[in-house]
Amino acid sequence: MEYQEAKEKFISTWGSLGTMWGINKAMAMIQALLFVSTKPLSMEDIMEELQISRGNTSMNLRQLMDWGIVTKEIIPGERKEFFTTEKDVQELARQIAKERSRREIQPVIKVLKEVSSIKDDKTEKTKELIKQTKALHELTENADKMLNKLINQDQNWLTKSLFKLIK
Amino acid sequence: MEYQEAKEKFISTWGSLGTMWGINKAMAMIQALLFVSTKPLSMEDIMEELQISRGNTSMNLRQLMDWGIVTKEIIPGERKEFFTTEKDVQELARQIAKERSRREIQPVIKVLKEVSSIKDDKTEKTKELIKQTKALHELTENADKMLNKLINQDQNWLTKSLFKLIK
DNA sequence: TTAAACTTTCAATAATTATTGAAAATTTAT
DNA sequence: ATAAATTTTCAATAATTATTGAAAGTTTAA
Numbered sequence: 072m073e074y075q076e077a078k079e080k081f082i083s084t085w086g087s088l089g090t091m092w093g094i095n096k097a098m099a100m101i102q103a104l105l106f107v108s109t110k111p112l113s114m115e116d117i118m119e120e121l122q123i124s125r126g127n128t129s130m131n132l133r134q135l136m137d138w139g140i141v142t143k144e145i146i147p148g149e150r151k152e153f154f155t156t157e158k159d160v161q162e163l164a165r166q167i168a169k170e171r172s173r174r175e176i177q178p179v180i181k182v183l184k185e186v187s188s189i190k191d192d193k194t195e196k197t198k199e200l201i202k203q204t205k206a207l208h209e210l211t212e213n214a215d216k217m218l219n220k221l222i223n224q225d226q227n228w229l230t231k232s233l234f235k236l237i238k
Numbered sequence: 239m240e241y242q243e244a245k246e247k248f249i250s251t252w253g254s255l256g257t258m259w260g261i262n263k264a265m266a267m268i269q270a271l272l273f274v275s276t277k278p279l280s281m282e283d284i285m286e287e288l289q290i291s292r293g294n295t296s297m298n299l300r301q302l303m304d305w306g307i308v309t310k311e312i313i314p315g316e317r318k319e320f321f322t323t324e325k326d327v328q329e330l331a332r333q334i335a336k337e338r339s340r341r342e343i344q345p346v347i348k349v350l351k352e353v354s355s356i357k358d359d360k361t362e363k364t365k366e367l368i369k370q371t372k373a374l375h376e377l378t379e380n381a382d383k384m385l386n387k388l389i390n391q392d393q394n395w396l397t398k399s400l401f402k403l404i405k
Numbered sequence: 406t407t408a409a410a411c412t413t414t415c416a417a418t419a420a421t422t423a424t425t426g427a428a429a430a431t432t433t434a435t
Numbered sequence: 436a437t438a439a440a441t442t443t444t445c446a447a448t449a450a451t452t453a454t455t456g457a458a459a460g461t462t463t464a465a
Contacts (some may be wrong), residue, residue, distance in 0.1 A: 074364050077356045081371055084349040091342050093260045095453065106374075107367045110290045112261040114412075120367045124455045128411060150410060150463070175258050186244045197241050202250055206327045207273075262423065281442075285456060291425045296443060317433065 078107060082121070097123055100130040102140060102156050111144040111153035139166050168218045176215045183208035245274060249288070263300040266291055269307060269323050277322035278311040306333050337383045343382045350375035 072080070082103040089099025100121055103121045105112060112120075118128050132154060135141035140163060144153040187204040191197060239247070249270045256266025267288055272279060279287075285295050299321060302308035307330060309319040323328045354371040358364060 072352065072356050074356065074359070074361075074367065077353045078367055079355045080349060085344055086344050088342065090261045092397060093258045098455075105364075107370045109362050109366045125412080126414075126453050126456065130454090133413085152412080158370070160370075160377045164377060165348070181256050182247060185239065186248045189239050189241065189244045190244050192241070194241075196252065196274075200241065200245055200248070200277045203274045203325070210327045210331060264423075290444080293444075294428065295423090300443085384450080385419050 081107065095131070097121070097127055098134055101128070101131050102135055105141060105154060105156035106158065108155075111146065111155045113151040113153050115151070117154070138170050138231075165221060168221055172215055172218045176211065176218070180208065180211050180215060183211060240358045248274065262298070264288070265301055266295055268295070269302055270296050272308060272321060272323035273325065275322075278313065278322045280316075280318040280320050282318065284321070305337050332388060335388055339382055343378065347375065347378050347382060351377060355358070 082100050085103035086096040090096050092146050101117055104117060106122060112133070114125065117123075117132075118125060121128075132141060135156070136143070136219040141154055141156045144155050146153050157166060182203050186210050187201055189197070189201065191201060240295065249267050250271035256264050268284055271291060274355040280294050281299070281384040282307060284290075284299075285292055288295075298310060298330065302323070303310070308321055308323045311322050313320050324333060350371050354368055354375050356364070358368060
């Protein structure tokens with residue numbers, strides 16, 4: 072497999088993985104492209120390489136910046152804006168975990184807490200609803216605590232922890 | 239908040255969480271409904287309660303069975319088929335982790351391995367592609383190993399491990 | 406200030422994914 | 436074997452989500 076083929080395979084695989092986990096394809100592909108690029112890329116570069124429109128590129132770059140995994144680079148003497156992504160996989164994982172926790176998991180935990188706290192009228196179905204949502208609440212909260220631990224720890228915590236678990 | 243409201247809130251929240259993580263809404267809602275039901279439900283019951291069509295219900299029940307988290311129940315004297323979901327959250331988490339690993343993560347690991355093994359022609363861009371996909375390969379493999387550990391361990395391993403990590 | 410270079414926005418459109426509903430298939434009871 | 440009950444399939448349709456492209460907006464250089 073040659074460089075170009077390998078690169079394309081990586082980018083498109085990353086794109087479809089994104090799709091499976093609720094992340095839009097263009098967004099995942101832009102991140103993948105930047106991830107293996109040796110230098111910052113302009114919007115033109117990205118449009119060209121991925122064959123996507125200016126608007127699409129602009130919107131998805133913005134989203135990636137909102138997620139905190141892509142940053143604008145100012146290149147002296149250049150009028151265009153250039154972009155880079157976090158190159159360190161650990162930091163990347165931390166950032167994604169942080170955002171998914173904040174945007175998606177926390178709101179669900181809130182609802183699970185509410186639902187599992189309804190008044191127990193002693194009917195079987197109410198007891199079941201409370202019991203099951205409580206169990207889910209606990210599991211979700213534990214998983215989320217783990218993510219947050221991951222987010223706030225030093226650089227190598229993730230690898231060390233994973234190693235501890237699998238050893 | 240009354241029972242019915244709480245139940246609906248739980249089901250629709252679970253549905254939208256599913257969507258965010260690439261799982262279709264009806265599938266997540268059916269699972270949620272069964273999860274808090276006190277008894278097995280028929281297709282009619284599910285269609286009625288979630289206001290979805292017969293075809294949709296049938297297809298999504300099948301998918302949930304493929305995922306191994308919903309099973310058919312035979313109820314003596316009844317002609318219809320009835321369905322239940324795994325009620326234990328730990329087991330549920332294990333099952334989902336197992337399937338997502340098998341269907342989604344393993345194929346990506348395979349591609350990352352291929353891409354990171356291309357011949358190093360000593361150019362900067364090839365070296366970067368190899369380095370970055372190798373790093374991602376390692377991280378993904380570790381995370382997947384953790385998932386598989388989770389899958390194959392005893393019932394309480396998940397809780398214990400999470401506790402160890404966050405304590 | 407002006408205008409060229411560049412980026413953002415957003416309504417229109419396309420692509421994808423989910424859902425319906427009715428016909429076909431299957432199962433069960435007699 | 437027959438037919439009623441039930442489930443599955445799948446082409447058509449609807450709903451959702453992603454993408455385009457051009458107009459509006461912004462920045463920069465002279």
